[in-house]
Amino acid sequence: MNIADLRDRILNQERRALARAITLVESAREDHRAQAAELLDGLRGAGRQALRIGLSGTPGVGKSTFIESFGMMLTAQGLRVAVLAVDPSSARSGGSILGDKTRMERLSRDKNAFIRPSPSQTHLGGVARRTREAVALCEAAGFDVVLIETVGVGQSETVVAEMSDLFLLLLAPAGGDELQGVKRGIMEMADVILVNKADGDLKPTAMRTCADYAGALRLLRKRPQDPEGFPKAMTVSALEEDGLAQAWEEMQSLTGWRKENGHWEGRRAHQAQYWFHEELRQALLARLETKEAQRLVAAAGAEVAAGDMAPTAAAEKVLGALGITQT
Numbered sequence: 001m002n003i004a005d006l007r008d009r010i011l012n013q014e015r016r017a018l019a020r021a022i023t024l025v026e027s028a029r030e031d032h033r034a035q036a037a038e039l040l041d042g043l044r045g046a047g048r049q050a051l052r053i054g055l056s057g058t059p060g061v062g063k064s065t066f067i068e069s070f071g072m073m074l075t076a077q078g079l080r081v082a083v084l085a086v087d088p089s090s091a092r093s094g095g096s097i098l099g100d101k102t103r104m105e106r107l108s109r110d111k112n113a114f115i116r117p118s119p120s121q122t123h124l125g126g127v128a129r130r131t132r133e134a135v136a137l138c139e140a141a142g143f144d145v146v147l148i149e150t151v152g153v154g155q156s157e158t159v160v161a162e163m164s165d166l167f168l169l170l171l172a173p174a175g176g177d178e179l180q181g182v183k184r185g186i187m188e189m190a191d192v193i194l195v196n197k198a199d200g201d202l203k204p205t206a207m208r209t210c211a212d213y214a215g216a217l218r219l220l221r222k223r224p225q226d227p228e229g230f231p232k233a234m235t236v237s238a239l240e241e242d243g244l245a246q247a248w249e250e251m252q253s254l255t256g257w258r259k260e261n262g263h264w265e266g267r268r269a270h271q272a273q274y275w276f277h278e279e280l281r282q283a284l285l286a287r288l289e290t291k292e293a294q295r296l297v298a299a300a301g302a303e304v305a306a307g308d309m310a311p312t313a314a315a316e317k318v319l320g321a322l323g324i325t326q327t
């Protein structure tokens, strides 16, 4: 594969080159990893930036429907929109590709849109790296907006929030005064909460739910990266394409404010550092998973169990033998 050629074709906004490059960054093969690194390095200088929007929501809340409606609205304005997904459950990946292709039927046929299903990977760290690299490729290919979707399970919201400029939380209308068991940590990540399905019989419930969340958001600690009035809760109907333009306006106004006040660059710099630390941590953990390391760990573990060595000393010994620390 000619990496310089692939680079030029991506900068030239060729979708097939982009698709091919994403396949390359998804590959775990060592030679592919090296080529991917070369490609990403070559594209960094292009300096293209998209608005990265993370979107999370539980199954059935309407993520696919929202992305289709919202995406179509943006492409109608002449914007180029890429859609990526972080799906930590490999079991679901196969099905969601098919499901989403049918649910995002109009968007997937739009020449200004690019939809890439999640790679089937169980290891969230691997998914995170690949998605991050896919985002960078989409930016280099001149997309204006990159939507990164995740179904709200476990750590995947954090992964998506840490690679997004804006984080949207999609919620369903809920009866009663229960705040749908949304974890505080997830609420704290949200820039805009969208209560979906605000249509037909569900509309009054959606409005009440929205008011509940607006109240809950006001109780959270004020974040420096927010202007007055943010984070914000709003109602939308992805199905009836209602409230989407308002939501987009709010996102743009928040983005504009953050750019003017240095928070946009600040957030990206912070995220780059976060991912550096994650990569470092994972590389170190991977060093402990080699056969040689496992053997050393087992031997030192046996000595510790027998009371022949202290835990700290044993850990130091293994790290030293692996060349991670000086002995």
Ligand SMILES: Nc1nc2c(ncn2[C@@H]2O[C@H](COP(=O)(O)OP(=O)(O)OP(=O)(O)O)[C@@H](O)[C@H]2O)c(=O)[nH]1
Binding pocket: 057, 058, 059, 060, 061, 062, 063, 064, 065, 066, 096, 099, 103, 151, 196, 197, 198, 199, 202, 236, 237, 238, 239, 240
């Ligand atoms: N009434 C109403 N129904 C909606 C709306 N948005 C989505 N739905 C319906 O909700 C169901 C689930 O929508 P999806 O878009 O597939 O939801 P999802 O969040 O992508 O679901 P998963 O991919 O399974 O996580 C479908 O039957 C949609 O038609 C809406 O705005 N109003």
Ligand SMILES: [Mg+2]
Binding pocket: 063, 064, 065, 100
């Ligand atoms: Mg879906």
